[in-house]
Amino acid sequence: MSGEGWRQERKTLLATLGPPLFWLSLFFLVPLAVVWAYSFGRNVGLTEIEISGTFANYAQAIQPLYLGIFFKSMLMAAACTVICLIAGFPVALAITFAPDKAKAWLLLAVMLPFWTNLLIRTYALIAVLRNEGYINLTLGWVWKQVGLVLNVPPFVPLEMLHNNPAVLFGLVYVHLPFMVLPLYAALDRLDRSLIEASLDLGAGHFRTMMLVVVPLALPGILSGVLITFIPALGAYLTPDLLGGPDSQMIANVIERQFKRANDWPFGAALSFLLLYLTFVMVAVQALIQRRRGAR
Amino acid sequence: MSRPADDDGVLASEIADAQLGPAEVSAAIATARPRRNTPGPLDYLQRWPLRLWLVIVGLFLYVPLITLMAFSFNDSKRNIVWRGFTTDWYVKALTDSSLLEAFGNSLSIAALSTIVSVILGALAAVALWRFDFRSKAAFEGAMAMPIVIPEICMGVAMLVFFARIMPWPQDLIWPFNLGPIVIAHISFSFPFVAVVVRARLASFDRAQEEAARDLGATDAQAFRDVLIPHLKPSLIAGALLAFTLSLDDFVITFFTAGPDTITFPVKVYSMVRFSVTPEVNAASTLLIVLTVLLTVVALRFQNPKEVAGA
Numbered sequence: 175m176s177g178e179g180w181r182q183e184r185k186t187l188l189a190t191l192g193p194p195l196f197w198l199s200l201f202f203l204v205p206l207a208v209v210w211a212y213s214f215g216r217n218v219g220l221t222e223i224e225i226s227g228t229f230a231n232y233a234q235a236i237q238p239l240y241l242g243i244f245f246k247s248m249l250m251a252a253a254c255t256v257i258c259l260i261a262g263f264p265v266a267l268a269i270t271f272a273p274d275k276a277k278a279w280l281l282l283a284v285m286l287p288f289w290t291n292l293l294i295r296t297y298a299l300i301a302v303l304r305n306e307g308y309i310n311l312t313l314g315w316v317w318k319q320v321g322l323v324l325n326v327p328p329f330v331p332l333e334m335l336h337n338n339p340a341v342l343f344g345l346v347y348v349h350l351p352f353m354v355l356p357l358y359a360a361l362d363r364l365d366r367s368l369i370e371a372s373l374d375l376g377a378g379h380f381r382t383m384m385l386v387v388v389p390l391a392l393p394g395i396l397s398g399v400l401i402t403f404i405p406a407l408g409a410y411l412t413p414d415l416l417g418g419p420d421s422q423m424i425a426n427v428i429e430r431q432f433k434r435a436n437d438w439p440f441g442a443a444l445s446f447l448l449l450y451l452t453f454v455m456v457a458v459q460a461l462i463q464r465r466r467g468a469r
Numbered sequence: 470m471s472r473p474a475d476d477d478g479v480l481a482s483e484i485a486d487a488q489l490g491p492a493e494v495s496a497a498i499a500t501a502r503p504r505r506n507t508p509g510p511l512d513y514l515q516r517w518p519l520r521l522w523l524v525i526v527g528l529f530l531y532v533p534l535i536t537l538m539a540f541s542f543n544d545s546k547r548n549i550v551w552r553g554f555t556t557d558w559y560v561k562a563l564t565d566s567s568l569l570e571a572f573g574n575s576l577s578i579a580a581l582s583t584i585v586s587v588i589l590g591a592l593a594a595v596a597l598w599r600f601d602f603r604s605k606a607a608f609e610g611a612m613a614m615p616i617v618i619p620e621i622c623m624g625v626a627m628l629v630f631f632a633r634i635m636p637w638p639q640d641l642i643w644p645f646n647l648g649p650i651v652i653a654h655i656s657f658s659f660p661f662v663a664v665v666v667r668a669r670l671a672s673f674d675r676a677q678e679e680a681a682r683d684l685g686a687t688d689a690q691a692f693r694d695v696l697i698p699h700l701k702p703s704l705i706a707g708a709l710l711a712f713t714l715s716l717d718d719f720v721i722t723f724f725t726a727g728p729d730t731i732t733f734p735v736k737v738y739s740m741v742r743f744s745v746t747p748e749v750n751a752a753s754t755l756l757i758v759l760t761v762l763l764t765v766v767a768l769r770f771q772n773p774k775e776v777a778g779a
Binding site for chain 1: 512513519520522523526527529530531532533534536537540550588589590592593595596599600602608611612614615617618619620621622623625626627628629630633634652653655656659660663688713716717719720724734737738741742745749750753756757760761763764765768
């Protein structure tokens, strides 16, 4: 390659790479780095933060109270992921093997809630679950009809909002499409003749799923698990609006440090712990993927 | 409705089992095709347990949204029992100046963020596709970070950045008062655009660009007249993705917004905390309709499989 061409290439590289690199560095990496630095700092005065290199914030973060909230958040996210996987797998399967036209419609049906505003979806759930909500209204009506024949005590609405089950319900409601789409992408790439072979050779549908489809689609299942688990772990809005005082998840604690409690260094330490947790999970998934690739 | 092509193999094997001659086979195929009551082994959609499951999941996903939309037309302040049809809540929502301002802010933020995100995302995608440079893996990793990290982490990072590192002047005139939110939205949107554009670049034949160059086009001309037209569907899909992401975002905006810059989700959040009113239903319905339109348009421009894969 001539010198002129080389210079030309270099200019093109700078012209294409420069702006996104600049933006990403200034408006993403720098803010993160500042939070990271703050996590080793301490409050002096009302707004002043001295970065003293202390680990006190991390020490505070691994106290039983906060460790418990981390653990609870992971449990919630894990439960949400498992339910989404169980509920979403048959849906993805049905979409994969649907005729083309039905497939397009089903995909659209899964994607629409996915693109609908998270706040609106959470609000819709509140309207369904609250004491005067549609479920309690229906139950109350049924109760009244029963009361016409039998002698029953007056209807007490079910408390379905502001507790842990409500948060889990909300997490599943919000994240189910996150699971279905990658599962579908994985199942759609499968070699169908392998499934047919398994069926022809006498394995039932359930055995074929467990012994042929699931192992083959494992990378897609893993990415579905990851795509569901990570946002569920960091969920802020769902526990905030659907949860009660005891359903705080880690994101709510972080928010409180930055807004009301005004303890930025501690909040910074908590958010970096959450970030490290995310990175570990991404790394584990990448490792499993690479192992499978090497085999 | 036609049967999926993959079933032909199964059909043929079933017919072979029945030991028919070739002429009978083709006749059997001809008659078997339109017949629908014998599902192939992989026609999972034809099986009732799966159909039931689909219906349950569909109800789970859609009943809350549909009741929300239906009750936006309910002629009752308490929003519980159906009292009759009205469009009053829409009139009320559309004349509520703070709600309108929030909606206008959200649309402006989404538009500004989309323009910059598409440019940055496309440039990043081209750079990653075309060049091998040192620390390419590091750049790819950094580009993936805004997609992967929890929203709350990005939100607090933006809060700290605009409070301490780059304080944004208060009381600026519109649209400059939206600056921090727009910047934050670009930061999490353009990596998504880059993913979509890169998927499309994989199918670009570089010979086309070389041909343009051989025929005398400069680098810039080849870029503009050959590469950009090829990328066009992904640019549109990426733009719609960025627009929806921006319109949808609550958490990051919640942390970035100053006291006097309200976006639609932030406004709805404060209304929802207060109470469940039909006015919120009406405003939400408008946004849902907008989202549905955008999604349908986006799908027209992009193969759904690619969207799902990305």
